[in-house]
Each structure stands twice: as C-alpha cells, then as structure tokens.
Amino acid sequence: MPDDIMYVSMKEIKPGRFILIDGEPCRVVELDMSSPGKHGAAKMRVTAVGIFDNQKRTLLKPSSADAEVPIIIKKKAQIVSVTENLAQLMDPDTYETYDVSVPDEMKPQLKPGGEVEVLESMGKKAISRILGSG
DSSP states (O other): OOTTEEEEEGGGOOTTSEEEETTEEEEEEEEEEOOOBTTBOOEEEEEEEETTTOOEEEEEEETTSEEEEEOOEEEEEEEEEEOSSEEEEEOTTTOOEEEEEOOGGGTTTOOTTOEEEEEEETTEEEEEEEEEOO
16 A cells, blocks of 8 residues: 555545545545445445646445545645746755646746645645745
C-alpha cells in the first residue's frame, strides 16, 4: 500500500472530501445512493472532479466496499514569479522552489510576493486558492 493512500468505508465519503478515482485524486461533488435490491447491497455513485486535471469522474461501488482516499497535504507557498501558464513558488519553511501550472481563473490575481495555498498528493502539486497578494 503506497504511503499517500488510505482506505475508508464508502459510507464515510461525503461531498467536499477527497477520493481516488482511476488513480487520480478528486474532490467529491455529488453522492447518490440506490436502495438495496432483493439480492444485493445498496450502491453508491460518487461524482468527483480531479484536483490536478479538473476532469469529472464517476465511481460506482457497493456501500459496504472500501474506497481509496488520497492523503492531501495543504501548504502555504510564496509566489516568486508568474509566466503565461506557470507560477514559480517557494516553500516558506524549506525555501525549496518549484513550478506549478496556474488555473485560468487565478491568472489575473497572481502577483509575485503573494501567498497561495498548495495541495500536494501523489507527487503532484496544484494551487487551490490565493491567500494574499504581494
């Protein structure tokens, strides 16, 4: 079992939480549960959006099954520079710099010197929100 994945019951999955679908960490946006049938358990349909690629994905599993949940680390980072589609960020604790792609809706607000929140999981990083401007 990889270090950045844990298993939880499908009954614990709620909108806003994270789940792994097709090997991609996703944020749950919708949850539907069918009633149990004559010969089977209730099924759960999870609709989620990838946090790194923004793709919509669906997972269908019995409510008694376990789901893979990625371990997401939230960190603050300072914006060093911004180009067309990339932002160079610096970790304020380790002073490590790294490049992250910039979501289209955040491009106008990102300024060097500002702070952002970064989600990190499974070796990938993405800007989740802007904390302050420089």
